[in-house]
Amino acid sequence: MDLPKILKQYNELCEDNDWQVFHTPKNLASAMCVSSAKILEHYQWITEEESLSLARLPNSRDKIEAGIAETFFHLLALANRSGIDLEQAVLKKALKDAEDHQGAPDA
Amino acid sequence: MDLPKILKQYNELCEDNDWQVFHTPKNLASAMCVSSAKILEHYQWITEEESLSLARLPNSRDKIEAGIAETFFHLLALANRSGIDLEQAVLKKALKDAEDHQGAPDA
Amino acid sequence: MDLPKILKQYNELCEDNDWQVFHTPKNLASAMCVSSAKILEHYQWITEEESLSLARLPNSRDKIEAGIAETFFHLLALANRSGIDLEQAVLKKALKDAEDHQGAPDA
Amino acid sequence: MDLPKILKQYNELCEDNDWQVFHTPKNLASAMCVSSAKILEHYQWITEEESLSLARLPNSRDKIEAGIAETFFHLLALANRSGIDLEQAVLKKALKDAEDHQGAPDA
Numbered sequence: 001m002d003l004p005k006i007l008k009q010y011n012e013l014c015e016d017n018d019w020q021v022f023h024t025p026k027n028l029a030s031a032m033c034v035s036s037a038k039i040l041e042h043y044q045w046i047t048e049e050e051s052l053s054l055a056r057l058p059n060s061r062d063k064i065e066a067g068i069a070e071t072f073f074h075l076l077a078l079a080n081r082s083g084i085d086l087e088q089a090v091l092k093k094a095l096k097d098a099e100d101h102q103g104a105p106d107a
Numbered sequence: 108m109d110l111p112k113i114l115k116q117y118n119e120l121c122e123d124n125d126w127q128v129f130h131t132p133k134n135l136a137s138a139m140c141v142s143s144a145k146i147l148e149h150y151q152w153i154t155e156e157e158s159l160s161l162a163r164l165p166n167s168r169d170k171i172e173a174g175i176a177e178t179f180f181h182l183l184a185l186a187n188r189s190g191i192d193l194e195q196a197v198l199k200k201a202l203k204d205a206e207d208h209q210g211a212p213d214a
Numbered sequence: 215m216d217l218p219k220i221l222k223q224y225n226e227l228c229e230d231n232d233w234q235v236f237h238t239p240k241n242l243a244s245a246m247c248v249s250s251a252k253i254l255e256h257y258q259w260i261t262e263e264e265s266l267s268l269a270r271l272p273n274s275r276d277k278i279e280a281g282i283a284e285t286f287f288h289l290l291a292l293a294n295r296s297g298i299d300l301e302q303a304v305l306k307k308a309l310k311d312a313e314d315h316q317g318a319p320d321a
Numbered sequence: 322m323d324l325p326k327i328l329k330q331y332n333e334l335c336e337d338n339d340w341q342v343f344h345t346p347k348n349l350a351s352a353m354c355v356s357s358a359k360i361l362e363h364y365q366w367i368t369e370e371e372s373l374s375l376a377r378l379p380n381s382r383d384k385i386e387a388g389i390a391e392t393f394f395h396l397l398a399l400a401n402r403s404g405i406d407l408e409q410a411v412l413k414k415a416l417k418d419a420e421d422h423q424g425a426p427d428a
Contacts, residue, residue, distance in 0.1 A: 006197055013201070017208050022259045025171075026150040026158035030258040032178065033147050033354045036139040037251030039185070043133040044244040045236045047369065051133035055189035064132075065191050068182060069200035071139065072193065075175060075182070078146070082162035084172050086179065090113055093176035094120070101124050129366045137365040140247045144358030151351040152343045155261065220411055227415070231422050239385075240364040240372035246392065247361050250353040253399070257347040265347035269403035279405050282396060283414030285353065286407065289389060289396070292360070296376035298386050300393065304327055307390035308334070315338050 007076055014077070028078040032071055039067040114183055121184070135185040139178055146174040221290055228291070242292040246285055253281040328397055335398070349399040353392055360388040 014020055042060055043051050055061045079086045121127055149167055150158050162168045186193045228234055256274055257265050269275045293300045335341055363381055364372045376382045400407045 006201065009201060013205055013208065024155040024158050025161060026153065026155045027258055029143070029147040029150045029158075030254055030351055030354075032143040033140065033351075033358075034251045034255045034258055036136070036143045036178075037248045037354075040136040040140050040244055041248045043136045044241055044248055046133065048131040048133045051131050051136075052188070054132060055191060061189070061191070064185075064189060065196045066200060066203075068186055068191060068193065069196040071143075071178075071182060072197060073200065075178060078171075079175055081159070082168070082171060084162060084168070084175060086175065089172045089176040090179060093173060093180065094113065094116060096173075098120055101120065134365055137244055137247075137361055140244075140251075141358045141362045141365055144247075144355045147351055148355045151348055151355055220415065223415060227419055227422065238369040238372050239375060240367065240369045243357070243361040243364045243372075246357040247354065250350070250357045250392075254350040254354050257350045260347065262345040262347045265345050265350075266402070268346060269405060275403070275405070278399075278403060279410045280414060280417075282400055282405060282407065283410040285357075285392075285396060286411060287414065289392060292385075293389055295373070296382070296385060298376060298382070298389060300389065303386045303390040304393060307387060307394065308327065308330060310387075312334055315334065 007080065010073060010076065011080070023077050023081060025078055025081050028074050028081065031074040032078065035067055035071040035074060039064055039071070114187070117180060117183065118187070130184050130188060132185055132188050135181050135188065138181040139185065142174055142178040142181060146171055146178070221294065224287060224290065225294070237291050237295060239292055239295050242288050242295065245288040246292065249281055249285040249288060253278055253285070328401070331394060331397065332401070344398050344402060346399055346402050349395050349402065352395040353399065356388055356392040356395060360385055360392070 014023065042054060042064060046054065055064055076086065078084075079089065121130065149161060149171060153161065162171055183193065185191075186196065228237065256268060256278060260268065269278055290300065292298075293303065335344065363375060363385060367375065376385055397407065399405075400410065
């Protein structure tokens with residue numbers, strides 16, 4: 001995934017449409033909640049077992065795929081506006097998770 | 108960002124800790140809502156103006172950074188469990204957004 | 215508000231439609247997130263100032279009103295399924311909030 | 322439940338602590354998402370079956386009870402700030418749900 005390129009294109013789209021004024025961290029964090037909840041909406045009344053195969057239905061799949069991409073764009077924009085480097089954030093989190101579970105019996 | 112490598116390491120961590128049984132799409136979509144809302148919690152009572160500089164405070168920044176990474180891991184795991192390719196999802200969404208706004212007066 | 219009567223009617227509707235099997239606490243908590251986020255969707259890109267008058271537009275008002283009622287039903291059902299008395303919960307919370315802020319300079 | 326009395330006391334507490342300035346509809350809708358997600362956090366990795374008995378554990382019960390009350394207060398405040406009568410909203414929704422399902426085979 002060429003993240004820098006995708007981010008650059010997305011930022012250009014935002015600029016072309018004058019979206020930056022709306023993209024405050026407060027609004028982007030709200031938008032992450034909203035787009036995540038729209039994904040959850042597909043799963044809220046089905047069982048975990050049923051949820052395993054939901055994305056095989058083309059209609060559901062397209063909506064879940066679009067919801068994932070939308071949440072990801074909001075997440076990238078929030079990181080960008082907050083001066084947070086996603087790659088660094090991910091490495092730090094992965095390291096912390098690995099440390100937290102290093103001594104676990106099944107590790 | 109070497110996404111395939113990060114995803115591989117994360118999947119190994121999940122396997123080592125037997126987390127896959129919990130990582131159903133239904134649970135991962137819930138977890139995305141929860142971790143997004145934990146980010147929003149920092150912004151819920153401040154103004155949009157104030158939200159622009161919140162990540163400059165080291166304590167807030169660390170929590171927002173961790174929340175972004177956590178949401179991203181849940182998002183990657185949901186895509187993975189649903190057979191959705193994040194890169195494809197992002198490209199499709201970027202294309203659709205660009206098309207939707209191609210004819211806009213300020214494009 | 216005759217809460218016991220409303221709750222009784224709502225429970226009958228759930229029984230008549232065999233909804234109880236879906237109304238596990240896990241699902242109801244998810245549904246509260248989803249219906250809350252659908253309310254937030256109306257506010258996510260507007261300013262706090264603009265949000266003060268949004269409910270004056272009939273179309274927005276109807277959707278916000280429906281979202282509030284839906285979240286309230288999920289909340290009532292979650293309390294009911296969890297053996298939690300909403301009135302007691304509210305009194306306990308009001309008391310705690312009042313205690314927490316009793317010594318505040320402007321109290 | 323003496324809702325008007327509880328709402329009056331809650332509004333006084335808000336006034337005494339100068340909270341109204343923070344209680345814009347935009348912020349209250351965010352707060353509903355955050356407090357709902359904090360309830361969901363208790364259920365996100367457990368099964369629906371396990372969720373049925375979670376509120377029997379005193380520690381979990383207290384947190385879920387507090388989360389329900391907090392969400393309810395935000396919901397009341399949002400309705401109040403938006404000029405929406407909760408009782409009317411609930412009756413309208415109950416009527417609509419009953420109508421939508423009147424002709425269902427199992428009604």
